[in-house]
Amino acid sequence: MSNAPNSLRTPLSRIRHLGSARSGTGHLWAMRVTAVALALLLIAVTILMLTLVGQDYNAVRATMARPLPAILMLAFTLTAAYHMMIGMRTIIEDYVPNDHQREWALIGNALFCGAVALASVYAVLKISFV
């Protein structure tokens, strides 16, 4: 009845209180874009890692200092860190019912993933340029 074309209710009042709309499709889309990137990057990273098996320090470091492996590793670790952060955010939102604990868990999640990203970038750049 409230959806009748001649209803006097505004569109906003019709959808209000019908459910949570905290993030809409933004999360799903970000998850899929990073997943497509990671699926392709994982194949390349796996091949790169297999070429490094059994190599000594100097050989591994020389390989990782080359542009393609370095850029590949930067793309992989940064995309993975973002994918990890939004994935763990969903897990926390699903399983931590207490508002206060959930907010701290979400902060911890962002800091952990940020640290993973920064440490990886630092290591790859140091291997490349120092």
Place this chain on the structure above:
Amino acid sequence: MAEASTPADKRPRVSAAERPLSPHLQIYRPMLTMMMSITHRITGAALYLGSLLLVWWLLALATDARAFQFATDILTSWFGRLVLFGFTLALFTHFMGGLRHFVWDTGRGMEHPQREWLAQATLVGGVGLTLLVWIAAYALR
């Protein structure tokens, strides 16, 4: 309407067990499709912690030969290999689970036989890719 005028703490308490509950996990018999869905989340969480292995390896490589040797010694010990095997198994199972979501995103694979087939393919593909990579690693050593 009488209840509305009574303060919340004065109303008779209804115990949690008396309220109708929607059926949850313990009601259902475990099914492969359900287990693979849970596996996708568990492997994702495992890889979250496992990312520290890659960060540690990269930092050791960036530091010096001694740090790299230390990391390599631990990662190639029997315990290190066990952890790395678990890491790669989680990685490729999660990878296959992601491909399964891409199939579903196109609107395909939702019917019962396809669903079942996709769940099996995720499991077999994840284990298969892991074994393939480890065989390749030992062959290239």
